[in-house]
Amino acid sequence: MSISLEYAMQNKDKPAVLCCRAEQGTVLSEHNLEDPNLFPDLIDSGLLNTDGALTIGQCIGATLTKTADSLTPLTADLLENIQEVSDDAEEAEEAAPAGEAPAMSVPAGTQVSFTGGVVRLYIAEGKDIAIEFPV
Numbered sequence: 192m193s194i195s196l197e198y199a200m201q202n203k204d205k206p207a208v209l210c211c212r213a214e215q216g217t218v219l220s221e222h223n224l225e226d227p228n229l230f231p232d233l234i235d236s237g238l239l240n241t242d243g244a245l246t247i248g249q250c251i252g253a254t255l256t257k258t259a260d261s262l263t264p265l266t267a268d269l270l271e272n273i274q275e276v277s278d279d280a281e282e283a284e285e286a287a288p289a290g291e292a293p294a295m296s297v298p299a300g301t302q303v304s305f306t307g308g309v310v311r312l313y314i315a316e317g318k319d320i321a322i323e324f325p326v
Contacts, residue, residue, distance in 0.1 A: 192226055194222075219254070252274050
């Protein structure tokens with residue numbers, strides 16, 4: 192089961208594991224990642240080993256270098272463009288004025304616009320994905 196962006200950011204220091212099969216060249220988002228609260232049971236049953244896995248924060252925005260199946264821990268040999276996670280992001284979130292959303296990191300080539308009560312999200316990487324929804 193994939194996770195939300197808010198949940199991913201709350202758990203950015205937990206190991207990153209694919210929730211479902213992902214093809215080579217996929218730019219990872221929170222929708223590709225498994226809920227880390229499920230890991231203890233999966234590890235106890237022998238279905239999962241997170242040793243050497245990168246964190247959720249490092250994997251969002253990274254690109255798969257080869258196709259991987261569900262419950263695959265994301266390691267440096269499977270990804271390129273691994274994100275750097277620093278404490279500066281936490282400080283920036285804490286310093287943001289109340290009611291203002293924290294800055295969000297998006298892959299290069301991504302454009303977000305808010306006009307006429309509609310959010311338009313254009314992602315150039317991959318297959319030129321464009322998403323619009325009312326706010």
